[in-house]
Amino acid sequence: MKRYLFNIIFLMSFIILFSGAFMFYYDDFAKAFSRNALFSEDKSFKIKECQRWTDDIREFNLMIGETAEKIPVLMYHRIIDDSDISDVHFNENNNLLETVVLKSEFEKQMQYLHDEGYAVLNLQEFLSFIKNEFEVPEKSVLITFDDGFKDNFTEAYPVLKSYGFTAVDFIVTGLVSEQKTEYDPREFQYFSLHDIKNSCDVFQFQTHTYNFHQRTEDGKAFLVSKSKEEIKSDLKKSLQNLNNAKIAIAYPYGSYDKEAIEAVKDIGFNVAFTVQGIKAKPSKDIYEVPRIAITSDDSIGDFRQKLEGEH
Amino acid sequence: MLLTTLGIYLVFLLFRISYIFIPIFSVKNKKELLISSKEKSISVLVPAYNEEKIILNCLKGIQTLNYTNLEAIVINDGSKDETFNILNDNLNLKPINRLVRDEMLSKSVKGYYQSRHYPYIFVIDKVNGGKADALNAGIDIADKELIITLDADSVLEYNALQAMNLAFDNKQVIAAGGVVQIGQGFRGSYLKPKPIFISKGLIRFQIIQYFTDFYLHKLTQTKMNSITVISGAFGAFRNYALREVGGYRNTVGEDMDMTLRIQSLIKTKYKGFKMILVPEAICFTECPQTFNDLYNQRIRWQKAFIDCIWYYKFSFFRKLGFAPSLFLLVDSLLLGTLNAIMMVFLPLALLLSPQYYMISLGLFTITYILSCYQSIAAIMICKRFGVVYSKGDYSKILLFIPLEIISYRLLGILFVTVGTVLYLKNKEDWKVSRRVGVSYQTYD
Known part of the structure; x- marks a missing residue:
């Protein structure tokens, strides 16, 4: 018992x-x-309201000869504070990863744009320019970020905001986390919903696919290896997350093929970005718009060269 | 990564919970020991290598046993100390010729002796060949129905062989393990040992560990037909079983190896036979008193374990039955060894991904609760088998358990990790732990 x-x-x-x-x-x-888990494919970020500014096109009132023939589209990935740099940010040759730009450098670069009086365009303005419908100042630039790293919010956002600049952030929407996250510069962290909502006055969010920022085992980018239907299905999920904001797409790894372009056209994107290191000029071929990568080893001189050089 | 960790953890939970609750709900309070109508004949084999300090204590235990139909065979495995002379002086040995089957190919035997004082005690003097070799020399001349192997540092409890004899009344029992208790945890007479809980922490930790290992783990494994080790300190086998498997293999984990050989024999030839733990059959052994001795002992165990797993790597599920294979691979190897190694790397992994702090804390909390319950269950089961402490000791135990889990028990992780690494680095380097030769119990 x-x-x-x-x-x-x-x-x-x-x-x-x-x-x-x-x-x-x-x-x-x-x-x-x-x-x-991936961000749910049937949910949206609910940022329509705070992205309204992206529809605006400014009047520049330019004289003949002051208009740009071609403009640089800058591409960034990660911005990391100098004091947060650690071994994980270096490659096997002990160089800073190309995609990591020090915050101090980024600040200098933005300062430069500001001092030189650059017009930092939004996507609508750029789109009108590239379609040859609109004239922009000679010193114009479009700033873009790829992947949607959390440091874009914690590090780049305040800098951009302080100069009144805007930028396009191409985010892999499936990687957005629903829960608030603690920033850890050592990790590959992406925007949380909270970060997106609190930076949508500066960033214009566009897609970098839903979850196709991947390669197959033999190293082919998904946009090249997957079928057109699969690509379209992925992009549709992404647009569901983005409240159907489908002006532009940046191809992951800058890799694409004919089929990928067709998929992008079918969905109805207006413009698509690659990485080619040259300036963009009005053209009929707006599904392969070149961008210039700003990398960790760019001095301010290199930056100037990339902005102002003849390429 | 997270999913894998939690998956493994879930398996860990499953095993731990069954180890706690299967014994709790199946073990009834001990009744008076039943005595079998007939004493089966038993040969007790005692391999001895440099055991001058303790061999007489072991023999004393055999001489005072409540059992008559037995012979004891001490195998002096080329001791470099006075073991043989002490045996000679105290037993008054005379050389004899015994029928030797010589099936086991043990190292050359120098002589067979019989005691004049105690005619049922025999001594084999042989060239050093290791414990397995010594046991094989013993098996070669053992002709009784049951063979019991006993470590020289272990002393049989008064009724131990009666309990074993009763267990073997069941024809299906092919081998059985006894319970090993830590001698330092008892005081008074061997005939009526009284458990106490006052020794140093390192010993108290081992006392609880042995209780857990025998009364929870091995008892549960018995229920699941999955005994993986019959402790070399005190094991009993049917004579034919030891012969049919060809005796012991010369390895440091010879007891585990023998258990697996018999599991394989059961699977191939003796379907329906089983190995069991006999919780009423008890022997007392002396456990290491110092950290260094404990370290050497546990490193040796772990090396022996890994060696065995390696040796049987192709036999699991094929030559060994499903249940023992599962317990060995999942519980002992995956949860025991790999988990311990993971525990060492976990803090490092945590430093790299601090978002999992809370997860780790959560798993730790659950493990902690589980460990407390496990220790309490072990003490309770012990009590049901008649190891009853005083009220004061129980309060000491209750205070000790929560601390022990986060102190001494972590040593286990160290031993398992180091032992595995050392084994992989150097397969030959075995150390023998030092005997202290202090007995806390008496025959007065």
């Missing part, structure tokens, strides 16, 4: 303690799992 009583009490107390601990940590587990 005593033994049965003990067994029952022993089991019950174990169940109570165990489930108590489980409930206590339940949220943390749920969080960790949703962090690993």
